[in-house]
Amino acid sequence: MSIRNATGGSNPSEQDAWYLVQCKSRQDQRAEENLLRQGYVCSRPICLRDQIVRGRRQLVRESLFPGYLFINLPASVDWSPLRSTRGVSRLVSFGGMPLAVGAGVVAQFQQCAELVVSPSFKNGDIVKVLEEGFAELNAVFLTLDGEERAILLIDFLSRRQQVSLPLTKISAL
Incomplete structure (x- = not known):
């Protein structure tokens, strides 16, 4: 620019x-x-x-x-x-x-x-969650949920849970 x-x-x-x-x-x-x-x-x-x-x-x-x-x-x-x-x-x-x-x-x-580039995650990428409540947890990126959100797989309370979070609340490791 x-x-x-x-x-x-x-x-x-x-x-x-x-x-x-x-x-x-x-x-x-x-x-x-x-x-x-x-x-x-x-x-x-x-x-x-x-x-x-x-x-x-x-x-x-x-x-x-x-x-x-x-x-x-x-x-x-x-x-x-x-x-x-x-x-x-x-x-x-x-x-x-x-x-x-x-x-x-x-x-x-x-x-x-x-x-300024929106993150390009692929299925299976390990990402860090920045969202409060899940902060500093690592997760597995599964797929995009629309244009602004991602579906992640998180190990939480000894179970794997799928969650949907805004792309702005995750970062690459």
Whole structure:
């Protein structure tokens, strides 16, 4: 993930600031493409997510913050062309003024965005449970239960039990 602009450059000016743009529903990529075409510097952190598509697990690229992207602009710029850009809904503002986002925050998202990958577990993998009540127990991954949950086999009270937990509550060993 990197900062992109229409001229291929990647270093916004020191006096420019980052702002948050709200995009129209499911049009983050369209908004980014149109803003880049107009010469703006944009950043739309992307993550990879394990998802079931047509019965198969696939790694899908999607926005880390669906419906939003960051744009780098000087404070003195005319904001009106942004509002009429296809895919853009508005510039996020407080008290009628766009609020700058810290450059460090945007840089941090850029560094970790491509690394954010939903776990890809296979049947029989040993995983660690992070859920309270089962914390620090090891379990056997059986299968996905929808897109956000997993079915696990846990040794609990001398019996093997099947439990369904959110994917966010398990990690690889």
